[in-house]
Amino acid sequence: MRVWRPLRKQRDFDRLYREGSRVRGRFLTLVWRPAAPDEPLRAATIASRKVGGAVVRNLVKRRLRNLLDAVPWIRPAGCDLAFIAHPGAADASFAELREQVDRAVRRAGLVGE
Numbered sequence: 001m002r003v004w005r006p007l008r009k010q011r012d013f014d015r016l017y018r019e020g021s022r023v024r025g026r027f028l029t030l031v032w033r034p035a036a037p038d039e040p041l042r043a044a045t046i047a048s049r050k051v052g053g054a055v056v057r058n059l060v061k062r063r064l065r066n067l068l069d070a071v072p073w074i075r076p077a078g079c080d081l082a083f084i085a086h087p088g089a090a091d092a093s094f095a096e097l098r099e100q101v102d103r104a105v106r107r108a109g110l111v112g113e
Contacts, residue, residue: 004068007044007080016080023104027089027097028064030081030104037078043068047085060085063094067101079110 007013020033035042045064047057064083083104089097105111 004041004043004081007042007082012042012080013044013082016082020080020082021108023107025100025104027086027092027100028104029084029086030101030108031084032082032108032110033080035078035080039078041077041079041081043081043083045083045085047089050087051085052087052090056090057085060089060097063097064101067098070098071101071105081110 007016016031016033020031023030023032045061045068047060049057051057051060064085068081068083083101092100
């Protein structure tokens, strides 16, 4: 079950990039910004053309979305997240991506109660 909502509006992305903190990993960068506690967790998965063609980008984004659905330790509310895939993410296995997501979330201090 999905516990997050998609981040879609350009002004929300602009605010996230301007005010957010970054955690860089080998296959992805996590950009996060705390929001009001009564707001839901909002997330986005981003893969540019540097990652690969459309099929590869969609595969990487789908894997990242599946990881977001599978991690119960992300703080459930009051946060905006963006996972930005690096070109090496296309060659990474699902387990390697999971490790990178786990490491990024823990380094950002987004581990829930």
